[in-house]
Amino acid sequence: MELIPRATFEQIRSQRVEEIAAVRRQGAKVVGYFCIYAPVEMVQASGAIPVRLMRGGHAAEEAGERYLRADACSFCNACMGNFELAPAYKQVDAVVSVNTCDMMRRLPESIERHFGIPVFQIYMPRTSEPLPHRIAEFRRQLGRLAEEQCRLTGSVVGDARLKSEIAAFDRLRGMLRQASDTRRMNGPLLSGGTMLDLAATAWLLGPVKAISLIEEVLRMVAARPRPEGRRPRLILGGSMLTEDDRWLLDLIEEKADIVTDILCTGTRWFAEDVPADGAPLDRLARFYFSRPCMHRRPNTDMYKYVQELARDFRVQGLVYKTLLYCDPWNFEARRLQEALGVPMLHLDTDYSIENREQVRTRVEAFLETL
């Protein structure tokens, strides 16, 4: 039985969106962001409410195809659709976007054109070697964002406030790590699905409320006996998985345990803390620059990250879920399998619901081989 029902998380998120709508009516600004490279600490330090725009869904994807071509990645299409459909997206006053991939780099133009929402686009180097001039340019971009945030909210992003928000988000990341680490043991109590929900809820709630929630979850984990018997231990990877993909995790976890992941909506969001030394803006620049992702060049650090996780969490298989036309993740499927040396199931789909039974068959067949 699941530790916390999915409906509970949905209810918490839904209530939070209502709260956000209420404070927005009183003048607060809401800033949406997409990925793990957006400096959420800075958004919060400016007095705005950061909301991660991380929804997928079939209906949203279809709605998005009115604006983008069908061969734009499903997530981008769903983003456009969700500006029409999702309550959280409708609260957004501005968007912070980072050029993580070609499609995300170009999405802001469509958002501005079709929904009139201003987008602050941050350029982050794709090359991963942390050369001083690259980090300096990224830091400059963060400085520009601080100015834009100030224009939006009227509040200067001061060092003290930024430092305090960094500390708050570090605490949140630490708590999420603690929750995720409970899955190192055999018979993990926290499922991959619950972990995905927990992360999705945390970035909506913000550090203070999210930490209370995670503490409660950890108390529940501690109080419950571990199940007997062993199931295959899996690592999850690929393009971003959202709360709308929860069905896939549920399907997998009928017969296996997802013990870790390399998702931007999972462990990569909370894997590390901001470095402690230096001025707040410098710390943020180094922190975000160093985050691994498949799109970075070279992506050696991403491989190091996944290999360490696979070893530490003793994984026996990889479920690799990519979105159609998501090049950065799709291209690496074969290479990643070779690097990990464990069986891999590669699912390359959009957000269609028609193919779910086919996916079920493939998942079950894969699990039988483990």
Place this chain on the structure above:
Amino acid sequence: MSPTPEWADPRPARVGFDEWLELFERVPDDLIERYHYYGDSEAWSKYLFPPQTFAIYGARHLKRLKFDNSLAALRMWGFVQNETERLFRARQTGRRVIATMGDLGAVPVIVNSFPGCVAFYPDCIWWTPFVMESRVLFDAAAELGIGDATCFSRAALGAFAKHSYFPDPDLVIASTGASCDDYSGVEQLAEQFVGEMMWVEMPMRCGMGPMGPMRHMLVREYERVVERMVNLTGHQVTDDELRQGVRAANRVRKLVRRLRELASRHGALAALEMMVVEFGNLHHYSDITEWPNVLDHLLATAEARVAAGTPVVSGDALRVVWVTPPADPLLLTYVEDAGARVVGTEYVINQALEVIDESKPGLEAIAESFMAASLIGTSRQRAESVIRQARERQAEGVIISGILGGSHCAMETRLISDIVKQELDLPVLEFDVAPPSNEIGRQLQTRIDAFLEVLRSRR
């Protein structure tokens, strides 16, 4: 009419493969002997081969195209198609062969400033000649993890894997950053076939503030390129040599600028040849010495045609601006056959067309020139370039060709189309091109025909 005394070009026309071959058979031997690559006069460095040579070696797509019937164009095709041989010769004759991937125009200027170094683009295996009528390279890329739902640039990965389309480079300089995902992915996977890959960052020209700091960052990246080249060659390049490199690139860019003018205003050259000419600015088809001579020859031919009032494409043809990637040679041929001519292009390589400021220090000038690249900017900026050209040339329509699965095509096409329609009130035709080995589908032919019919009806 021809600028070559012992040869008289026939009346300008676009001709098929067989006529093209007949034309070659009339070329005197001493002309064949005259043209050599790498500034050599050795027998092996000739490149004016008969068209059938290229077809035999795999470029069977040529049989379905139409070509300019001038000697200059014949020479140009011989030179371009000869690139693989030329690169292997470069290695045999002790030159260093440097693959420059992804940046479309700037890094080769630096590499070519080093004596005895040849910069080439592995992309050109699919990009400019675009004539391989086989799936060999695509299949090789698929085996490495990049399948059909991807831009045709994946052929470059296949070429690295095959080790037979160009010599294994002495160094691979892979530019990435604000590039397309497909090509960045190709670069990443190609890394397994090269000893060392040097990654160079290309900044994104976004709306967040002044460009100066980004240019500064780019100069730092180019300094790294210089340092790496110094380590490789042992040659300490001077600023004078870099300026000479810039001047050499500018010679090509100025020639191409003039050719574009003559082609778009007077129909002096057809779209197919002009596409090859424009793409030559990226890396000069691996020979910065001979390519300008080829262009000189083309320019003399084009100017002679303008002076004689004998364009190769009718002045009355429908005027269109073409936005890509990619401009498929078959489609260019088809559209011109159907009564249109290309008066403007936005091939995402505008940075290679701009003349570099020779008064500034080399790397700064190259970086400044690159910062204008379509590649690193927004779709709106590309649309504005299209609009500007369309206005200047009184274009009657815009064609946007893309690739199914090409990362930026998916995001840009509709935006560019919407902006152009809104600001110009011109018909816009959007379509995806078929893989290079395919015929133009009937449906696409009908769409092109209908589009041109609409343009005609608006006259």
